[in-house]
Amino acid sequence: MTMVCSGFLTQGRMTAKGLEMPGLPFTVHPGHVNVVKDEKLREHARGKMLEQVIEGLTVQPAEAAVVTEPAQRDIIFEGSFDEVQEHFLQHEWSEGLPVTPPTLARVEAFLKYTDRSPEEIVGTLLPGNREATIWNIAVNGVMSGCRPEYMPVLIAIVEAMADPVFGVEHLGHTPGTETLIIVNGPIVKELGFNFTQAALRPGFQANTSIGRFWRMFMRNVAGFLPHKTDKGCFGGNFRIVLAENEDAAADMGWEPLSVDLGFRRGENVVTITSCTEATQAIEVGAPTAEEILRNIEARMADNHLFIQFFFRGDRTRPTIVLTPAVVKVLTDAGYTKSMVRQHFYENAQLWVANLSGMIVQRFYRGIEAGNRPEQIGTSNELTRYIRMVGHPDDILVVVSGDPDRDHVMICAQNGFIGQPVSRKVQLPASWQPPRKPA
Structure with a gap:
């Protein structure tokens, strides 16, 4: 039996489903307990809430419906560009911005930038309790407007996201914590990250699209949906990726963040940390x-x-x-x-x-x-x-x-939510830095 305020009931039910307890009973306090006097709180507890506790502990819940999801290479929709956008919006697979349709050809282009199997499971993410795979990393990378060569960075980000130390399951909480993604190593220049003026401003594809990927993956795989599992009071937009200016740091005798966190200078590293x-x-x-x-x-x-x-x-x-x-x-x-x-x-x-x-x-x-x-x-x-x-x-x-x-x-x-986690970026054996436009 779980106690919640009324504003958290939908989140509670969806979270319970992700934890494989779809029939978990709830007792619900009307409104938020922080703005109710003690006597009113006791009145609620003695009345309807007590009735809900008794019912929840004595009545067997109904069997939950079994939901199946499409296989990796299933074609889920065919139509024009505009029809694809509408389909994705209706199914809550988009945050409201246009997406790049994840066709098989586009997904395959991303998979060429990793030596890992598309079926490999990187981790299981709550609250949706879905498996993060190399395949769905590529799919969401396509949708977010990333370039195929960003794939090794996207994989490292999801590996960090799936680390229990980070605690991704908590990111639907009231303060609406967002995640700061920090990139170190030669890949900063190879992929064209901005690390100087306007370092966190949209306008640079690597910083912007990879930042969007974080929120897209949180939505489509982890299962964080506003008004449902994501109860951020105000929330925020996705954060542009922060790339460190390692040249400036080195000129002044400082090591980059990645070295502070235990990696060698010159290694490509992604660090994620909560920024409430x-x-x-x-x-x-x-x-x-x-x-x-x-x-x-x-x-x-x-x-x-x-x-x-x-x-x-x-x-x-x-x-x-x-x-x-x-x-x-x-x-x-x-x-x-x-x-x-x-x-x-x-x-x-x-x-x-x-x-x-x-x-x-x-x-x-x-x-x-x-x-x-x-x-x-x-x-x-x-x-x-x-x-x-x-x-x-x-x-x-x-x-x-x-x-x-x-x-x-x-x-x-944010303390117990989103402790810093770092992962080394694993480049494919055939890696060649992309050629910059003339």
């Missing part, structure tokens, strides 16, 4: 590196880094994207990347009294449970500062964006 809140530290430039760091840290504290999960004892891993102009000032002053992370760890501190009432209650519970005393302390006193992450290495630092601007992007990672 994103903000910019605008014009952080100052005469000294210390002032620049303080300016960034002030905005990190404003961002809160989704700190309620830190109070629960979960690990939070924010991503800080620095432009080359900012890194140049820091490295000229002798700062290594580890020194920058240490500075952020020690000085990006939150004034506890700024938290909302419910999060203050979670703070109190975290103190009572003894969670992370080195960072949040042991006192219930609210008029004090606390650290926002558990260790300097919890902060991901990436160099990208306009080389001549002093802006910084801050992405708050």
